[in-house]
Amino acid sequence: MKIERVELYNIKMPLVEPFHPSHGKMEDRDFIIVKMMGEGVVGWGETASQSTPYYVYETTKTCWHIQCDFLIPLLLEKDISDPKELVSWFAPVRGHNMAKTGLEQAVWDLWAKSKGQSMAEMLGGTRDRVDSGVSIGILDDLEHLLKRMTGYLKEGYRRVKIKIKPGYDVEVVKEIRRFFPKVPLMVDANSSYTLNEVDRLRLLDDFNLIMIEQPLGYDDIWEHAKLQKQIKTAICLDESITTPEHARWALEWESCRIINVKAARVGGLTQAVRIHDLCQERRIPVWCGGLLESGIGRAHNVALASLPNFSLPGDISASNRYFQRDIVIQPFELNADGTISVPRGIGIGVDVDEPFLNSLVIRHETFH
Numbered sequence: 439m440k441i442e443r444v445e446l447y448n449i450k451m452p453l454v455e456p457f458h459p460s461h462g463k464m465e466d467r468d469f470i471i472v473k474m475m476g477e478g479v480v481g482w483g484e485t486a487s488q489s490t491p492y493y494v495y496e497t498t499k500t501c502w503h504i505q506c507d508f509l510i511p512l513l514l515e516k517d518i519s520d521p522k523e524l525v526s527w528f529a530p531v532r533g534h535n536m537a538k539t540g541l542e543q544a545v546w547d548l549w550a551k552s553k554g555q556s557m558a559e560m561l562g563g564t565r566d567r568v569d570s571g572v573s574i575g576i577l578d579d580l581e582h583l584l585k586r587m588t589g590y591l592k593e594g595y596r597r598v599k600i601k602i603k604p605g606y607d608v609e610v611v612k613e614i615r616r617f618f619p620k621v622p623l624m625v626d627a628n629s630s631y632t633l634n635e636v637d638r639l640r641l642l643d644d645f646n647l648i649m650i651e652q653p654l655g656y657d658d659i660w661e662h663a664k665l666q667k668q669i670k671t672a673i674c675l676d677e678s679i680t681t682p683e684h685a686r687w688a689l690e691w692e693s694c695r696i697i698n699v700k701a702a703r704v705g706g707l708t709q710a711v712r713i714h715d716l717c718q719e720r721r722i723p724v725w726c727g728g729l730l731e732s733g734i735g736r737a738h739n740v741a742l743a744s745l746p747n748f749s750l751p752g753d754i755s756a757s758n759r760y761f762q763r764d765i766v767i768q769p770f771e772l773n774a775d776g777t778i779s780v781p782r783g784i785g786i787g788v789d790v791d792e793p794f795l796n797s798l799v800i801r802h803e804t805f806h
């Protein structure tokens with residue numbers, strides 16, 4: 439298959455409320471949608487970048503640069519016989535996984551549509567619904583946090599994750615457990631601790647948490663292995679796992695007992711499936727993280743999360759958790775049983791609301 443045309447849309451979408459992980463507050467989403475055309479079919483992908491380099495080093499501007507100047511020229515000169523080939527085509531560009539992912543997803547969608555299959559079928563998905571969890575950012579007012587949790591649990595979410603940082607951790611979890619002793623609960627530190635704080639992290643062992651996500655350095659695997667030996671709670675790695683090789687090292691060193699798989703962080707769906715398969719072989723559960731994606735990225739995430747070893751609820755919430763209006767005509771909704779249905783239509787299985795997408799554009803570029 440020849441790619442005939444690629445369009446990039448840098449868009450800005452307002453969030454229903456600011457989202458606050460330990461590395462800074464996000465007021466809106468500034469990211470890139472990819473539209474790709476080949477042999478009369480249209481494919482869509484999402485580069486779930488942020489305007490700041492605080493989660494990964496990439497920003498929406500670096501993604502735009504890498505896509506326009508390096509990745510798209512590579513795509514336009516090739517004949518695709520399998521979307522998995524993109525991993526090696528893009529390999530000369532070191533890192534820049536988010537930039538790669540938006541384009542790779544669009545190729546997968548295009549490919550699935552040309553074969554008349556859904557994305558879930560293409561990737562090897564086995565479920566028609568995926569368990570949905572919700573992530574709550576840092577909220578200074580504890581009463582507000584408990585109220586938000588009550589609301590999400592009433593909506594049906596199957597597990598709650600809260601963001602923590604030093605000074606906003608043990609007491610907050612203790613208070614949550616006082617009100618919700620049995621709710622499936624986990625915490626995400628986004629690399630805000632060091633090994634010197636092991637005593638503080640060990641206190642979290644008392645609260646029956648499913649896992650603690652990425653407590654130490656964003657690029658660390660070694661010290662997490664040291665920490666895992668000193669705490670009972672399972673460590674889950676997120677930021678540190680950017681390739682299947684990193685996942686293998688983490689498993690060999692026993693740096694974690696769970697991995698959060700985000701296609702955007704690992705350079706695309708092919709690499710995400712490889713990490714899933716590696717973990718499955720070694721009986722390590724994975725779950726699908728989120729980066730506040732629009733309905734396009736969300737559709738790719740839901741398809742990925744339908745694979746069998748995604749055995750823990752993911753951060754795949756309904757569209758209305760983050761956006762008043764989504765850019766797809768069929769926004770993702772939470773079923774009464776706390777699941778999200780995997781789209782059955784061909785490709786990503788949702789239609790893009792192009793007039794609305796166009797109304798959000800801050801920069802647009804077309805390549806032939």
Ligand code: MG
Nearest residue numbers: 626651652676
């Ligand atoms: Mg995380």
